[in-house]
Amino acid sequence: MKKVLHFINGTYTASLNEDEIANINPSSGDVYAHITRGNAKDVDLAFTAAKEAFPKWSNTPVQERSRILNRLADLIEANLEDLAKAEAIDNGKPLSLASQVDIPRAAANFRFFAQAITQFSTEAHESQGLHTVNFTLRQPHGVVGCISPWNLPLYLFTWKIAPALAAGNTVLAKPSEVTPMTAYLLGELCNQAGLPKGVLNILQGYGHEVGQAIIAHPLIKAISFTGGTTTGQHIAKTAAPLFKKLSLELGGKNPNLIFADCDYEQMLKTTVRSSFANQGQICLCGSRILVEASIYKKFKQDFIKQTKALKIGHPLDKHTQVGALVSKQHLEKIEAYVNIAKAEGGTILCGGKRHQNPDYPKGFYFEPTIIEVQSNQCRINQEEIFGPIVSLMPFKDEAEALALANDSKYGLSASVWTSNLDRSMRLSQQLQTGIVWVNTWLNRDLRTPFGGTKQSGLGREGGLEALRFFTEPKNVCITYKP
Numbered sequence: 001m002k003k004v005l006h007f008i009n010g011t012y013t014a015s016l017n018e019d020e021i022a023n024i025n026p027s028s029g030d031v032y033a034h035i036t037r038g039n040a041k042d043v044d045l046a047f048t049a050a051k052e053a054f055p056k057w058s059n060t061p062v063q064e065r066s067r068i069l070n071r072l073a074d075l076i077e078a079n080l081e082d083l084a085k086a087e088a089i090d091n092g093k094p095l096s097l098a099s100q101v102d103i104p105r106a107a108a109n110f111r112f113f114a115q116a117i118t119q120f121s122t123e124a125h126e127s128q129g130l131h132t133v134n135f136t137l138r139q140p141h142g143v144v145g146c147i148s149p150w151n152l153p154l155y156l157f158t159w160k161i162a163p164a165l166a167a168g169n170t171v172l173a174k175p176s177e178v179t180p181m182t183a184y185l186l187g188e189l190c191n192q193a194g195l196p197k198g199v200l201n202i203l204q205g206y207g208h209e210v211g212q213a214i215i216a217h218p219l220i221k222a223i224s225f226t227g228g229t230t231t232g233q234h235i236a237k238t239a240a241p242l243f244k245k246l247s248l249e250l251g252g253k254n255p256n257l258i259f260a261d262c263d264y265e266q267m268l269k270t271t272v273r274s275s276f277a278n279q280g281q282i283c284l285c286g287s288r289i290l291v292e293a294s295i296y297k298k299f300k301q302d303f304i305k306q307t308k309a310l311k312i313g314h315p316l317d318k319h320t321q322v323g324a325l326v327s328k329q330h331l332e333k334i335e336a337y338v339n340i341a342k343a344e345g346g347t348i349l350c351g352g353k354r355h356q357n358p359d360y361p362k363g364f365y366f367e368p369t370i371i372e373v374q375s376n377q378c379r380i381n382q383e384e385i386f387g388p389i390v391s392l393m394p395f396k397d398e399a400e401a402l403a404l405a406n407d408s409k410y411g412l413s414a415s416v417w418t419s420n421l422d423r424s425m426r427l428s429q430q431l432q433t434g435i436v437w438v439n440t441w442l443n444r445d446l447r448t449p450f451g452g453t454k455q456s457g458l459g460r461e462g463g464l465e466a467l468r469f470f471t472e473p474k475n476v477c478i479t480y481k482p
């Protein structure tokens with residue numbers, strides 16, 4: 001059976017303690033690989049490799065770093081089919097999604113930052129009349145840590161690694177132990193691309209073991225993390241006394257605000273996607289659907305009809321629109337939320353139960369679920385579920401829609417559906433989220449700041465924000481004799 005190993009100093013290696021974690025295929029429920037179970041000693045080895053690689057990598061001309069990252073993007077594209085299949089099997093997502101979104105985006109992440117670093121510049125401040133000029137150096141930190149979740153495995157893993165490397169850092173990166181496969185495969189491509197040994201080290205294993213050793217390492221200067229809010233709080237507590245720089249992309253409970261004056265067909269189609277794409281396991285999915293009262297009844301009927309028509313199936317079946325949930329534990333969590341909703345008086349409008357796939361009876365399939373709720377205070381509207389469950393409730397006017405949308409401890413994204421420009425501007429100003437989409441969803445330009453407010457995170461990724469995060473500004477002040 002396949003072994004998923006660390007990639008340290010350019011070489012695949014097993015953990016020093018030889019322990020393993022079972023890697024389960026969510027579409028069949030079977031163990032299909034074994035993951036090496038990393039620990040603090042492996043992190044030390046990787047750190048040493050990264051530290052040794054840093055002086056040369058940080059002094060490699062930007063154009064050369066850029067060329068290597070572009071080669072890595074080319075190699076991801078050349079291996080798209082294999083990587084997409086590996087992602088679909090490891091995660092349970094439809095192969096079509098992995099081929100059209102996840103893997104192309106992983107290549108785009110490297111390509112984008114390969115280009116961005118060649119355009120990166122710093123500020124200068126001339127103190128006129130004082131014979132003084134200040135300019136800013138932006139220097140890489142040294143060794144940094146990148147930790148990513150299971151929902152968009154290679155997509156989010158590379159979204160962190162690419163800017164870290166482009167800026168001249170060396171990296172210890174950890175994918176989720178639930179979906180380690182494509183990160184494992186990336187190691188080989190790094191060697192083929194000519195990335196020097198030790199520049200990127202990929203560590204496998206549990207968060208509380210290998211992840212913990214990365215965040216607690218006193219000499220790792222910055223941590224970029226995407227994952228759950230509770231884990232983010234733990235990382236913040238651990239890293240704060242060590243004065244590490246932190247970027248935290250955490251959970252969401254994102255509202256869709258649907259007004260009667262929107263382009264109805266476009267809204268309906270996109271709302272089905274923003275609810276159930278990737279089985280609802282995207283931090284940006286719109287999980288609280290708020291609809292203006294005058295179109296509530298019609299929307300409810302049409303939305304149920306389109307949701308029921310979604311084809312649930314094996315990830316590798318080309319007709320599949322909804323694949324398997326990522327794990328048994330996650331399936332049980334999703335099921336528990338349906339029971340919580342029922343106990344709180346919610347009405348299950350469709351779905352609400354496991355989907356039995358006769359060919360794969362042990363697979364983790366769940367029906368896309370719509371629940372009508374009476375109050376935004378119910379648990380399914382306040383807690384992140386991160387699966388194929390959305391809630392539905394009406395609002396009477398813009399003020400109520402805004403109040404409901406902002407009534408959340410999370411603040412990642414919101415989607416507003418309206419043809420009224422004034423309203424879209426008013427709401428964009430007042431929604432307490434890091435991202436507002438108007439008449440669209442998950443429409444990404446990699447130059448834009450990406451991240452959340454409140455308990456959805458700290459800091460921003462993307463474009464210059466990411467390059468600033470992965471560099472330390474140093475002001476140089478020079479005076480001269482006139």
Ligand SMILES: NC(=O)c1ccc[n+]([C@@H]2O[C@H](COP(=O)([O-])OP(=O)(O)OC[C@H]3O[C@@H](n4cnc5c(N)ncnc54)[C@H](O)[C@@H]3O)[C@@H](O)[C@H]2O)c1
Nearest residue numbers: 148149150175176207208211212227228231249250251283
């Ligand atoms: N805001 C975003 O951009 C974004 C994107 C994707 C997912 N998410 C969030 O991620 C969550 C789902 O992912 P998950 O279940 O993999 O999250 P998680 O927090 O359990 O795990 C994320 C990563 O952190 C590691 N980890 C766990 N404990 C750790 C520790 N003590 N020290 C260091 N690393 C540790 C895990 O091994 C994994 O690699 C959801 O809450 C979702 O909203 C957020």
Ligand SMILES: O=C/C=C/C=C(\O)C(=O)O
Nearest residue numbers: 151281282283284444450
């Ligand atoms: O599940 C979370 C999705 C995160 C998406 C991004 O970080 C992105 O599109 O850059």
